[in-house]
Amino acid sequence: MYIGIDFMKEAQSTQQFVEIEDIRNGAVILKNGSLRTVLMVSGINFELKSEEEQNVISYAYQNFLNTLDFSVQLVIHSRKLNIENYLNKLAERQNQEANELLKNQISEYIEFIKSFVELNAVMAKTFFAVVPYDPIVIPSGGKKLLKFFKFGSKTKISALEESLEEKITQLNQRTEQVINGLSQIGLRVVALNDEELMELFYNLYNPETMEKKELKIAKE
Numbered sequence: 001m002y003i004g005i006d007f008m009k010e011a012q013s014t015q016q017f018v019e020i021e022d023i024r025n026g027a028v029i030l031k032n033g034s035l036r037t038v039l040m041v042s043g044i045n046f047e048l049k050s051e052e053e054q055n056v057i058s059y060a061y062q063n064f065l066n067t068l069d070f071s072v073q074l075v076i077h078s079r080k081l082n083i084e085n086y087l088n089k090l091a092e093r094q095n096q097e098a099n100e101l102l103k104n105q106i107s108e109y110i111e112f113i114k115s116f117v118e119l120n121a122v123m124a125k126t127f128f129a130v131v132p133y134d135p136i137v138i139p140s141g142g143k144k145l146l147k148f149f150k151f152g153s154k155t156k157i158s159a160l161e162e163s164l165e166e167k168i169t170q171l172n173q174r175t176e177q178v179i180n181g182l183s184q185i186g187l188r189v190v191a192l193n194d195e196e197l198m199e200l201f202y203n204l205y206n207p208e209t210m211e212k213k214e215l216k217i218a219k220e
Helices: 002-015 051-067 084-096 100-119 140-146 164-184 194-205
Strands: 020-024 027-030 035-041 073-080 123-133 189-191
Touching: 020 194, 027 164, 035 164, 051 164, 084 100, 123 164, 164 189
Parallel strands: none
Antiparallel strands: 020 027, 027 035, 035 123, 035 189, 073 123
């Protein structure tokens, strides 16, 4: 009984540090009413590009930033690569192999991968762009003053209040602008849906837990 109570208290205290209220229609709804869209973005090996190509990319990226009238958060998430599934597939291939020479070679390769990963942490990097929408917040003192003004036939401040659908519409417009801007640089951009967002945040808050599946964007 005491264990259950302690566990519930711990879970409640942990939730206090999570600013997410809900995830709906591809939007992360924060406790303060703000919305966020999370975009997964492919990477470019900038060093392998020619000087002319680098200049074109830099100029396009500069133009993209100049077109924005809102802030965008760029996030690089690094984590240790989980190769357990890869090793399991190799083991299955080894069991199916009839040629003893190839079977031994697969076994040696598996041992090499295991020893290499133990000595060298193989990191996977994922790139995200977070698009925000923060609704206008009217101070309590300002609400009294707004009652003296008429907005069409409405005299109450409810005329300025935005519904969730309106917020998502505004957020989607910003999201499309960011996607188009990044696409012009030559990047592949995908907006995460509800399931992918829940999986992403679950993995972020539980780094020691094996991921259910890998998030992937369209291959070039």
